[in-house]
Amino acid sequence: MPTLTKLYSMKEAALHNTPDDCWIVVDGKIYDVTKYLEDHPGGADVLLEVTGKDGTEEFEDAGHSKDAKKLMQDYFIGELDLDETPEIPEMEVFRKEQDMDFGSKLVAYAVQYWAIPVAAVGISAVVAILYARRK
Ligand code: HEM
Known part of the structure:
Protein backbone atom coordinates (compact mmCIF):
# COMPACT_ATOMS: atom_id res chain seq x y z
CA MET A 1 0.00 0.00 0.00
CA ASP A 81 10.49 19.46 0.20
CA LEU A 82 13.15 19.74 -2.48
CA ASP A 83 10.78 21.48 -4.90
CA GLU A 84 10.34 24.28 -2.47
CA THR A 85 10.24 27.44 -4.57
CA PRO A 86 13.27 29.50 -3.75
CA GLU A 87 12.59 33.08 -2.94
CA ILE A 88 12.91 35.13 -6.08
CA PRO A 89 14.87 38.29 -5.46
CA GLU A 90 12.95 41.38 -6.39
CA MET A 91 13.88 42.42 -9.87
CA GLU A 92 14.50 45.95 -10.87
CA VAL A 93 12.00 46.78 -13.59
CA PHE A 94 13.81 48.36 -16.46
CA ARG A 95 12.14 49.80 -19.51
CA LYS A 96 14.26 50.61 -22.50
CA GLU A 97 12.17 53.66 -23.34
CA GLN A 98 13.07 55.36 -20.07
CA ASP A 99 16.42 56.57 -21.34
CA MET A 100 15.26 57.59 -24.82
CA ASP A 101 14.52 60.98 -26.34
CA PHE A 102 11.20 61.62 -28.06
CA GLY A 103 12.40 60.76 -31.60
CA SER A 104 13.92 57.43 -30.56
CA LYS A 105 10.77 56.61 -28.55
CA LEU A 106 8.63 57.26 -31.64
CA VAL A 107 10.82 54.95 -33.74
CA ALA A 108 10.78 52.29 -31.00
CA TYR A 109 6.96 52.41 -30.78
CA ALA A 110 6.67 52.34 -34.59
CA VAL A 111 8.87 49.24 -34.73
CA GLN A 112 6.91 47.60 -31.89
CA TYR A 113 3.42 48.45 -33.12
CA TRP A 114 3.85 48.51 -36.94
CA ALA A 115 1.29 45.74 -37.36
CA ILE A 116 -1.62 47.92 -36.17
CA PRO A 117 -1.53 50.58 -38.95
CA VAL A 118 -0.66 47.91 -41.54
CA ALA A 119 -3.71 45.88 -40.46
CA ALA A 120 -5.89 49.01 -40.54
CA VAL A 121 -4.76 49.87 -44.08
CA GLY A 122 -5.25 46.25 -45.16
CA ILE A 123 -8.79 46.05 -43.77
CA SER A 124 -9.68 49.43 -45.34
CA ALA A 125 -8.37 48.21 -48.73
CA VAL A 126 -10.45 45.02 -48.54
CA VAL A 127 -13.56 47.01 -47.59
CA ALA A 128 -12.92 49.51 -50.42
CA ILE A 129 -12.48 46.72 -52.99
CA LEU A 130 -15.70 44.96 -51.84
CA TYR A 131 -17.58 48.25 -51.94
CA ALA A 132 -16.30 49.09 -55.46
CA ARG A 133 -17.30 45.63 -56.74
CA ARG A 134 -20.88 46.03 -55.48
CA LYS A 135 -21.39 49.06 -57.71
C1 HEM B 1 17.13 10.35 14.94
C2 HEM B 1 18.42 10.65 14.86
C3 HEM B 1 19.52 9.95 15.62
C4 HEM B 1 19.52 8.75 16.25
C5 HEM B 1 18.38 7.74 16.35
C6 HEM B 1 20.84 8.57 16.84
C7 HEM B 1 21.23 7.47 17.55
C8 HEM B 1 22.48 7.27 18.10
C9 HEM B 1 22.93 6.06 18.73
C10 HEM B 1 22.10 4.80 18.92
C11 HEM B 1 24.19 6.25 19.13
C12 HEM B 1 25.11 5.24 19.83
C13 HEM B 1 26.17 4.75 18.88
C14 HEM B 1 25.62 3.97 17.70
O1 HEM B 1 24.86 3.00 17.90
O2 HEM B 1 25.94 4.36 16.56
C15 HEM B 1 24.54 7.62 18.75
C16 HEM B 1 25.73 8.22 19.01
C17 HEM B 1 26.07 9.47 18.61
N1 HEM B 1 25.34 10.30 17.82
FE1 HEM B 1 23.48 9.99 17.22
N2 HEM B 1 21.59 9.66 16.57
C18 HEM B 1 20.84 10.52 15.82
C19 HEM B 1 21.21 11.72 15.30
C20 HEM B 1 22.45 12.28 15.48
C21 HEM B 1 22.88 13.52 14.88
C22 HEM B 1 22.05 14.40 13.94
C23 HEM B 1 24.15 13.74 15.32
C24 HEM B 1 25.06 14.87 15.03
C25 HEM B 1 24.68 16.11 14.92
C26 HEM B 1 24.51 12.63 16.20
C27 HEM B 1 25.70 12.51 16.84
C28 HEM B 1 26.07 11.44 17.61
C29 HEM B 1 27.32 11.36 18.30
C30 HEM B 1 28.40 12.43 18.35
C31 HEM B 1 27.32 10.13 18.95
C32 HEM B 1 28.35 9.62 19.88
C33 HEM B 1 29.34 8.74 19.27
C34 HEM B 1 30.27 8.22 20.33
O3 HEM B 1 30.36 8.81 21.38
O4 HEM B 1 30.87 7.21 20.03
N3 HEM B 1 23.44 11.76 16.27
N4 HEM B 1 23.48 8.20 18.11
Missing part, protein backbone atom coordinates in the same frame (compact mmCIF):
# COMPACT_ATOMS: atom_id res chain seq x y z
CA PRO A 2 1.44 3.41 -0.90
CA THR A 3 2.24 5.63 2.02
CA LEU A 4 1.92 9.37 2.01
CA THR A 5 5.03 11.17 3.14
CA LYS A 6 4.58 14.59 4.54
CA LEU A 7 6.82 17.24 2.97
CA TYR A 8 8.24 20.12 4.95
CA SER A 9 10.29 23.06 3.83
CA MET A 10 13.62 23.77 5.52
CA LYS A 11 12.07 27.00 6.77
CA GLU A 12 9.29 25.07 8.50
CA ALA A 13 11.69 22.47 9.91
CA ALA A 14 13.91 25.22 11.27
CA LEU A 15 11.04 26.53 13.41
CA HIS A 16 11.30 23.43 15.59
CA ASN A 17 14.61 24.26 17.20
CA THR A 18 14.15 24.08 20.96
CA PRO A 19 14.60 21.31 23.56
CA ASP A 20 10.78 21.16 23.79
CA ASP A 21 10.31 20.87 20.06
CA CYS A 22 13.34 19.65 18.17
CA TRP A 23 13.44 18.50 14.55
CA ILE A 24 16.57 17.44 12.71
CA VAL A 25 17.22 16.94 8.99
CA VAL A 26 19.42 14.04 7.90
CA ASP A 27 19.76 12.94 4.29
CA GLY A 28 16.61 14.76 3.15
CA LYS A 29 14.52 13.22 5.91
CA ILE A 30 13.05 14.97 8.91
CA TYR A 31 13.04 13.53 12.41
CA ASP A 32 11.28 14.83 15.49
CA VAL A 33 13.83 13.94 18.15
CA THR A 34 12.21 15.91 20.99
CA LYS A 35 11.49 12.74 22.96
CA TYR A 36 14.90 11.26 22.13
CA LEU A 37 17.08 14.17 23.24
CA GLU A 38 17.71 12.82 26.74
CA ASP A 39 18.25 9.24 25.52
CA HIS A 40 20.63 10.04 22.67
CA PRO A 41 24.00 8.41 23.47
CA GLY A 42 25.75 11.32 21.75
CA GLY A 43 23.97 13.79 23.99
CA ALA A 44 21.18 16.31 23.48
CA ASP A 45 23.54 19.16 22.62
CA VAL A 46 24.75 17.69 19.32
CA LEU A 47 21.15 17.28 18.18
CA LEU A 48 20.20 20.79 19.26
CA GLU A 49 23.21 22.15 17.39
CA VAL A 50 21.94 20.83 14.05
CA THR A 51 18.33 21.97 14.29
CA GLY A 52 17.42 24.40 11.53
CA LYS A 53 20.09 23.14 9.15
CA ASP A 54 21.08 19.98 7.34
CA GLY A 55 22.70 17.68 9.93
CA THR A 56 23.67 14.94 7.45
CA GLU A 57 27.40 15.61 7.63
CA GLU A 58 27.46 15.68 11.43
CA PHE A 59 25.37 12.51 11.54
CA GLU A 60 27.74 10.70 9.17
CA ASP A 61 30.81 12.02 11.00
CA ALA A 62 29.57 10.43 14.23
CA GLY A 63 29.74 7.04 12.49
CA HIS A 64 26.34 5.74 13.54
CA SER A 65 25.76 2.00 13.73
CA LYS A 66 23.13 0.05 11.78
CA ASP A 67 21.05 -0.12 14.95
CA ALA A 68 21.17 3.66 15.31
CA LYS A 69 19.93 4.04 11.72
CA LYS A 70 17.12 1.58 12.41
CA LEU A 71 16.17 3.47 15.56
CA MET A 72 15.95 6.70 13.57
CA GLN A 73 12.86 5.40 11.79
CA ASP A 74 10.91 5.73 15.05
CA TYR A 75 11.40 9.48 14.89
CA PHE A 76 10.82 9.97 11.16
CA ILE A 77 8.03 12.47 10.48
CA GLY A 78 8.50 13.51 6.85
CA GLU A 79 10.81 14.57 4.07
CA LEU A 80 12.38 17.78 3.01
Whole structure:
Protein backbone atom coordinates (compact mmCIF):
# COMPACT_ATOMS: atom_id res chain seq x y z
CA MET A 1 0.00 0.00 0.00
CA PRO A 2 1.44 3.41 -0.90
CA THR A 3 2.24 5.63 2.02
CA LEU A 4 1.92 9.37 2.01
CA THR A 5 5.03 11.17 3.14
CA LYS A 6 4.58 14.59 4.54
CA LEU A 7 6.82 17.24 2.97
CA TYR A 8 8.24 20.12 4.95
CA SER A 9 10.29 23.06 3.83
CA MET A 10 13.62 23.77 5.52
CA LYS A 11 12.07 27.00 6.77
CA GLU A 12 9.29 25.07 8.50
CA ALA A 13 11.69 22.47 9.91
CA ALA A 14 13.91 25.22 11.27
CA LEU A 15 11.04 26.53 13.41
CA HIS A 16 11.30 23.43 15.59
CA ASN A 17 14.61 24.26 17.20
CA THR A 18 14.15 24.08 20.96
CA PRO A 19 14.60 21.31 23.56
CA ASP A 20 10.78 21.16 23.79
CA ASP A 21 10.31 20.87 20.06
CA CYS A 22 13.34 19.65 18.17
CA TRP A 23 13.44 18.50 14.55
CA ILE A 24 16.57 17.44 12.71
CA VAL A 25 17.22 16.94 8.99
CA VAL A 26 19.42 14.04 7.90
CA ASP A 27 19.76 12.94 4.29
CA GLY A 28 16.61 14.76 3.15
CA LYS A 29 14.52 13.22 5.91
CA ILE A 30 13.05 14.97 8.91
CA TYR A 31 13.04 13.53 12.41
CA ASP A 32 11.28 14.83 15.49
CA VAL A 33 13.83 13.94 18.15
CA THR A 34 12.21 15.91 20.99
CA LYS A 35 11.49 12.74 22.96
CA TYR A 36 14.90 11.26 22.13
CA LEU A 37 17.08 14.17 23.24
CA GLU A 38 17.71 12.82 26.74
CA ASP A 39 18.25 9.24 25.52
CA HIS A 40 20.63 10.04 22.67
CA PRO A 41 24.00 8.41 23.47
CA GLY A 42 25.75 11.32 21.75
CA GLY A 43 23.97 13.79 23.99
CA ALA A 44 21.18 16.31 23.48
CA ASP A 45 23.54 19.16 22.62
CA VAL A 46 24.75 17.69 19.32
CA LEU A 47 21.15 17.28 18.18
CA LEU A 48 20.20 20.79 19.26
CA GLU A 49 23.21 22.15 17.39
CA VAL A 50 21.94 20.83 14.05
CA THR A 51 18.33 21.97 14.29
CA GLY A 52 17.42 24.40 11.53
CA LYS A 53 20.09 23.14 9.15
CA ASP A 54 21.08 19.98 7.34
CA GLY A 55 22.70 17.68 9.93
CA THR A 56 23.67 14.94 7.45
CA GLU A 57 27.40 15.61 7.63
CA GLU A 58 27.46 15.68 11.43
CA PHE A 59 25.37 12.51 11.54
CA GLU A 60 27.74 10.70 9.17
CA ASP A 61 30.81 12.02 11.00
CA ALA A 62 29.57 10.43 14.23
CA GLY A 63 29.74 7.04 12.49
CA HIS A 64 26.34 5.74 13.54
CA SER A 65 25.76 2.00 13.73
CA LYS A 66 23.13 0.05 11.78
CA ASP A 67 21.05 -0.12 14.95
CA ALA A 68 21.17 3.66 15.31
CA LYS A 69 19.93 4.04 11.72
CA LYS A 70 17.12 1.58 12.41
CA LEU A 71 16.17 3.47 15.56
CA MET A 72 15.95 6.70 13.57
CA GLN A 73 12.86 5.40 11.79
CA ASP A 74 10.91 5.73 15.05
CA TYR A 75 11.40 9.48 14.89
CA PHE A 76 10.82 9.97 11.16
CA ILE A 77 8.03 12.47 10.48
CA GLY A 78 8.50 13.51 6.85
CA GLU A 79 10.81 14.57 4.07
CA LEU A 80 12.38 17.78 3.01
CA ASP A 81 10.49 19.46 0.20
CA LEU A 82 13.15 19.74 -2.48
CA ASP A 83 10.78 21.48 -4.90
CA GLU A 84 10.34 24.28 -2.47
CA THR A 85 10.24 27.44 -4.57
CA PRO A 86 13.27 29.50 -3.75
CA GLU A 87 12.59 33.08 -2.94
CA ILE A 88 12.91 35.13 -6.08
CA PRO A 89 14.87 38.29 -5.46
CA GLU A 90 12.95 41.38 -6.39
CA MET A 91 13.88 42.42 -9.87
CA GLU A 92 14.50 45.95 -10.87
CA VAL A 93 12.00 46.78 -13.59
CA PHE A 94 13.81 48.36 -16.46
CA ARG A 95 12.14 49.80 -19.51
CA LYS A 96 14.26 50.61 -22.50
CA GLU A 97 12.17 53.66 -23.34
CA GLN A 98 13.07 55.36 -20.07
CA ASP A 99 16.42 56.57 -21.34
CA MET A 100 15.26 57.59 -24.82
CA ASP A 101 14.52 60.98 -26.34
CA PHE A 102 11.20 61.62 -28.06
CA GLY A 103 12.40 60.76 -31.60
CA SER A 104 13.92 57.43 -30.56
CA LYS A 105 10.77 56.61 -28.55
CA LEU A 106 8.63 57.26 -31.64
CA VAL A 107 10.82 54.95 -33.74
CA ALA A 108 10.78 52.29 -31.00
CA TYR A 109 6.96 52.41 -30.78
CA ALA A 110 6.67 52.34 -34.59
CA VAL A 111 8.87 49.24 -34.73
CA GLN A 112 6.91 47.60 -31.89
CA TYR A 113 3.42 48.45 -33.12
CA TRP A 114 3.85 48.51 -36.94
CA ALA A 115 1.29 45.74 -37.36
CA ILE A 116 -1.62 47.92 -36.17
CA PRO A 117 -1.53 50.58 -38.95
CA VAL A 118 -0.66 47.91 -41.54
CA ALA A 119 -3.71 45.88 -40.46
CA ALA A 120 -5.89 49.01 -40.54
CA VAL A 121 -4.76 49.87 -44.08
CA GLY A 122 -5.25 46.25 -45.16
CA ILE A 123 -8.79 46.05 -43.77
CA SER A 124 -9.68 49.43 -45.34
CA ALA A 125 -8.37 48.21 -48.73
CA VAL A 126 -10.45 45.02 -48.54
CA VAL A 127 -13.56 47.01 -47.59
CA ALA A 128 -12.92 49.51 -50.42
CA ILE A 129 -12.48 46.72 -52.99
CA LEU A 130 -15.70 44.96 -51.84
CA TYR A 131 -17.58 48.25 -51.94
CA ALA A 132 -16.30 49.09 -55.46
CA ARG A 133 -17.30 45.63 -56.74
CA ARG A 134 -20.88 46.03 -55.48
CA LYS A 135 -21.39 49.06 -57.71
C1 HEM B 1 17.13 10.35 14.94
C2 HEM B 1 18.42 10.65 14.86
C3 HEM B 1 19.52 9.95 15.62
C4 HEM B 1 19.52 8.75 16.25
C5 HEM B 1 18.38 7.74 16.35
C6 HEM B 1 20.84 8.57 16.84
C7 HEM B 1 21.23 7.47 17.55
C8 HEM B 1 22.48 7.27 18.10
C9 HEM B 1 22.93 6.06 18.73
C10 HEM B 1 22.10 4.80 18.92
C11 HEM B 1 24.19 6.25 19.13
C12 HEM B 1 25.11 5.24 19.83
C13 HEM B 1 26.17 4.75 18.88
C14 HEM B 1 25.62 3.97 17.70
O1 HEM B 1 24.86 3.00 17.90
O2 HEM B 1 25.94 4.36 16.56
C15 HEM B 1 24.54 7.62 18.75
C16 HEM B 1 25.73 8.22 19.01
C17 HEM B 1 26.07 9.47 18.61
N1 HEM B 1 25.34 10.30 17.82
FE1 HEM B 1 23.48 9.99 17.22
N2 HEM B 1 21.59 9.66 16.57
C18 HEM B 1 20.84 10.52 15.82
C19 HEM B 1 21.21 11.72 15.30
C20 HEM B 1 22.45 12.28 15.48
C21 HEM B 1 22.88 13.52 14.88
C22 HEM B 1 22.05 14.40 13.94
C23 HEM B 1 24.15 13.74 15.32
C24 HEM B 1 25.06 14.87 15.03
C25 HEM B 1 24.68 16.11 14.92
C26 HEM B 1 24.51 12.63 16.20
C27 HEM B 1 25.70 12.51 16.84
C28 HEM B 1 26.07 11.44 17.61
C29 HEM B 1 27.32 11.36 18.30
C30 HEM B 1 28.40 12.43 18.35
C31 HEM B 1 27.32 10.13 18.95
C32 HEM B 1 28.35 9.62 19.88
C33 HEM B 1 29.34 8.74 19.27
C34 HEM B 1 30.27 8.22 20.33
O3 HEM B 1 30.36 8.81 21.38
O4 HEM B 1 30.87 7.21 20.03
N3 HEM B 1 23.44 11.76 16.27
N4 HEM B 1 23.48 8.20 18.11
